[in-house]
Amino acid sequence: MKDFKAHGDGLLEVCFKKGEDVIASCSCRRFEQYGLLCKHIYFVFNMFKVKEIPNKYVMRRRTKDVVPNDLNNTFDLKVDDNDGHKKAKEVAYEIMHTGEYLVSNLMRDFDHLVIVRDQMRQMKVMVDELRITKPIDPKFDRYSRLIAYEKPNTDAPPTVRVPTGIRNKGRGSHKRIKSK
Incomplete structure (x- = not known):
């Protein structure tokens, strides 16, 4: 050609x-x-x-069935040196990647995909039964606990102060350059 x-x-x-x-x-x-x-x-x-x-x-990345996972962005925040939170973050990553791996590899095999879905539903029911005694936390509280973020206990609005003495980089000297 x-x-x-x-x-x-x-x-x-x-x-x-x-x-x-x-x-x-x-x-x-x-x-x-x-x-x-x-x-x-x-x-x-x-x-x-x-x-x-x-x-x-x-x-696959060029098809309609690919949905961006916003959950990944939530776990990209830095956590303290607390080992419990680091381990929880690692386990959460592993669960998310395993789920994405299963879905992407079983997309063309409907029967196995249904089996995985049913097993995940059973796991969800089991988790819900374990949490009956405890009220379900809002989504923000679950993530904030996972990354060790503590919300301030004040009801007052936050105070934002304007920084002083900041020069914009590359703003120029505003002086006209004389010609030769």
């Missing part, structure tokens, strides 16, 4: 195999570098009337 905008002599080689499993690769190596199919492969797909892009050429 000749591409006039390509570097070098502009000749690119596209390998294509159509059968049970569609295989395509291009010498520009865009898919290997960026995870995106190049226009050369799209052209070959169009020539051979491939109606759907094979799933192996669609990166």
Whole structure:
């Protein structure tokens, strides 16, 4: 295939195999570098009337079913040197990563995904039964306890003071430079 905008002599080689499993690769190596199919492969797909892009050429991070996990941002806060809080943070990370790993690897295997969901529901019921004697904490209190943050006990609004003597970096001297 000749591409006039390509570097070098502009000749690119596209390998294509159509059968049970569609295989395509291009010498520009865009898919290997960026995870995106190049226009050369799209052209070959169009020539051979491939109606759907094979799933192996669609990166999971580019699909609709990927949801950002805001819970990760909560645990990125620094904690004190208390070993209990550090261990709790490590366990929380491990639980989150294990859950994401299970979901991403079982997304195409519906039966096993349902089994994992049912087991997690059983674990949730078990945790709820353990907490019957104790009221459920609000979300903020659970996270603040995990990262060892104590909320001030004052009802007064916080006092914010304007810093004094701060110069903006690079603001200039406001003096006109004389010409030669």
